[in-house]
Amino acid sequence: MTLAGPNRTVALALVAAIILGGLFWAFLPAPVAVDLVEVQHAPMQVTISAEGITRVRDSxxxxxxxxxxxxxxxxxxxxxxxxxxxxxxxxxxxxxPFLDARARRLAEASVSEAEAAVRLAEANRARAQTQLDHALAERDRIRALTERGTLSRTVLEDAEQAALVASSAHDVAQADLDMRRATLARMQAQLESPATIRSQASATCCVExxxxxxxxxxxxxxxxxxxxxxxxxxxxxGDPSDLEIRVDLLSGDAVGLNRGTPARITGWGGETVLEAEVRQIGPSGFSRISALGIEEQRVPLILDILSPPNQRAGLGAGYRVEVTLVTWEAENVLQVPSAALFRSADDWALFTEVNGRAVQTPVVLGHVSRDWAEVLAGVAEGARVIAYPGSSVAHGTKITPREAMTP
CATH class of the missing domain: 2.40.50.100 (RNA polymerase II/Efflux pump adaptor protein, barrel-sandwich hybrid domain)
Structure with missing residues (x-):
């Protein structure tokens, strides 16, 4: 049986509508699979990672x-x-050292000169001794005559003065003789060979x-x-159990640190995470060339290890460690993943999921860590945001969840 008239027209129209509907459905854009993260309150830390070297605190x-x-x-x-x-x-x-021929001749000449100087000084002392003996005898004679009234008191005073001058001259001559003898001994010592000195040395010659x-x-x-x-x-x-850690940190990262800033020590070879804190921040920085050939300004930090020695057995001086400095932390922070953020003009924004579609939402950020960012305004707790949106996601794009992330 065949359709005729109006029935045939209705049937053809119905078939055409089904075909067009199928084509329309086939060419509709499929929802983009995205990673959705629920905005919630959780503990958060802002950290700086660096490498350090252990060393003995006091050596x-x-x-x-x-x-x-x-x-x-x-x-x-x-x-x-x-x-x-x-x-x-x-x-x-x-x-x-051993003396060469020229140096030995010079030393021998110096000894001869010193010996002659000693003989001259001995002669001067003998003359001074004779003059002193004469002055003393003359003083005693005049004193006896003065006591008998034969000579005046003035003559006695002159004799006593002459005796004092002669005594001083004798002392000068004796001192000069001692000096010349010491010079001679010094010159003679220069002629002694190392073998002679070694044979004369005692057991106390060495410094312990x-x-x-x-x-x-x-x-x-x-x-x-x-x-x-x-x-x-x-x-x-030194004491290898009393360790500290030196970290050469980028100057831009060191600005926000203070004495007492907490730190975690990992990568030292043990399974335990060690606790530490900043004890000293260098007063000035220095330049260092990085592995990429870039000149960097760095500041030295000194960290005290707070964990007891029994928790870091095997850790010694000169060991490389990984240091994580905690610059800020809080227990209850509304946060979103850093991977969800992008720049929109001069502000930060992200995509939230509303009724299966992506909605671009501006946000105000607080502290930002490597993986998470504090949200001060823009989204509320419980909202779902898109992580790693990519170029396939725009405002109004239909989306479907793929998996979830949690802080």
Whole structure:
């Protein structure tokens, strides 16, 4: 049976409507799958991450007091020492150098000159002694005559004055003789060979250095006997359980830090997260070239480790650690993921989900961390925002949830 007339027209129109409806439905844009995050209150921290190096808080550097030969070290790396008791180094003062022919002739001439000066000084002293003896005898004679009334008092005073002058001249001559003899001894010492000096040396010739403080030997320059110069480092002593951490932080990050800022220590090799705090912030910065070749201004920070030594067993001086500085924290903060934020003109904005569609919403932010941002105005608790919206999401785009994130 076939349709005719109006029925046929209605049937054709119905078929056409179904086909057009199917085509329209087929070409409708599909909803964009997005990550939805519920806005809620949760604890929040703003942190700065950096690398640090551990070091002993207080160390004592032992140096050579004189130039000479250091004996083989009596201590080894890691040995325990007692302050003021344990001998940690022995240094023998340097021997005089050998004289070449020219230097020896000069030294011998100096000795001859000094010997002649001694003979001259001895002659001067003998003359002064003779003059002194004469002046004293003359004074005694005149005193006896004065007492008998033969000579006046003035003559006696002149004789006493002459005796005093002669005594002073004798003292000057004796001092000059002593000086000339000392010069001769110095010149003769220059002629002594190192072998002669070594044979005359006693067991107390060497300088024994005791530990300035109790602790462990942290660094040992060289265990072998060797020549050292005055002021050269021989070893370093310290307590490896009393550690601190140095962090060279970017100057822009250091501005917001204060003494007592808390920190967490990770990446040191143990499973425990160590607690620390900032003790000192450097008064000035310095320049350093980064691994990318960029010149950076950095500020040194010193951190105290608050965790007890039994929680950081194995951590020693010179170890690399990862430091997380907590610049701000709160327990109840309305926050959204940083991945949901983007710039709109001069303001911050995000997409909220309203009736299955994306709605662009401006927001006012407070503190911002790496993953989360504090919201001061714009969205309320319980609203759902789109994380990582991408270019496929715009205001009014139909969306469908993919998964959720929580602070």
């Amino acid at each position: 004592w550097r032992v140096t050579a007091p004189v130039t000479g030969a250091a004996h083989r070290s009596p201590v080894r790396l890691g040995d325990a020492v007692v302050g003021g008791s344990t001998v940690v180094a022995v240094v023998e003062p340097a021997e005089p 250095i005791t530990a300035p403080h109790s602790g462990l030997v942290l660094e040992l320059t060289d265990e072998s006997a060797r020549l050292v110069t005055a002021g050269e480092t021989l070893l370093v002593i």
